[in-house]
Amino acid sequence: MTIQRSAVLTCVLCAAVLAGCNSNNEESEAEVRPRASVEVASATPGTIDNLVHATGSFQVLRDEKVKSTITGKVENVLVLEGDAVHKGQILAMILSQESNAAIAGAEQLLSQASTEAERARAETTLQLAQRTAAVARIAAPFDGAIVHRFVTEGELVTQGSDLVEIIDPKTEYFIANIPVNSVSSIKTGQQATVIIPALHVPPIRGTVQAINPTTDPNSQSVQVRISLGAVSSLVTAGTFGNVQIKVAQFRSVLLVPKSAVFHDDELDQYEVWRIQGDSLALITRVSVGVSDTSNVEITSGLRPGDIVATVGGYGLPDSTQVTVTPRNEHAE
Helix, strand or coil: CHHHHHHHHHHHHHHHHHHHHHHHHHHHHHHHCCCEEEEEEECEEEEEEEEEEEEEEEEECCEEEEECCCCEEEEEECCCCCCEECCCCEEEEEEEHHHHHHHHHHHHHHHHCCCHHHHHHHHHHHHHHHHCCCEEEEECCCCEEEEEECCCCCCEECCCCEEEEEECHHHEEEEEEEEHHHHHHCCCCCEEEEECCCCCCCCEEEEEEEECCCCECCCCEEEEEEEECCCCCCCCCCCEEEEEEEEEEEEEEEEEEHHHCEEECCCCEEEEEEEECCCEEEEEEEEEEEECCCEEEEEECCCCCCEEEEECCCCCCCCEEEEEECHHHHHC
16 A cells, blocks of 8 residues: 555656646746847827829920921921920921922933033023022921921921921920819819839929819729929920829828738728737727828827837737837848
């Protein structure tokens, strides 16, 4: 009986030792388990603009195809695409059909002359034809830039033929295609900013000038004309751009960085990772209002001063232990 009791006590002691070891191991693992590192920001009252975003392209009000005033031969084209021109500057010279025929006839006589006398008469005739030739000098109708050249030297043209196309860059404007469900918030006089992804030029400021009263049935959009301030010479008619139109401004609303807010497509809700006690990340459902390129308005779910993860929070399980990294340390 004594031997059996000793055996039982031995088993109990071993089990206790093993349990203690396992417990120590678990505590050790918990102590050394790495924490996720997150950057944070606080929810702060502030001001935010309500922006309507759209795409569109640049156009010009003053665009003219310069035409030949007579029928004849193109003697000279004095400009190329991209050239800046001034009002009255000669763009092309057209030799009249009659003068061209006279000069061509005199040149043929000269080529066929077989004696000195015939050659002298032919040269006199050619000089007279050249001296009295009727040449139309086609001038620029206004200051602008050449965007297209339709003819080359030596080409025959008729009266009214297109020679070159000239635009006035100072009359450039932007046509924005506004989705029909956003048109009701657009008003003339609102501020707009046009950004051109394909060009390294600063954003272009403008103002809503006119709203087309009809809707495009295919795109379900409405064209809005935006007058522009200074436009870079790199921007030409037809250039694509993105526009932001400021339709309202909200003051004293709760804001967090845009990088802190995520949308759960499965649950169709917005979430942030709120940091509790500097070390615990809690998935927190929020309602959002307007947003801009930097911030999002929070209408419910957070209070002023709440701390949210801006980097490193997305995808963490709820109630994850985290280490907060100051934003400036991460940037370094």
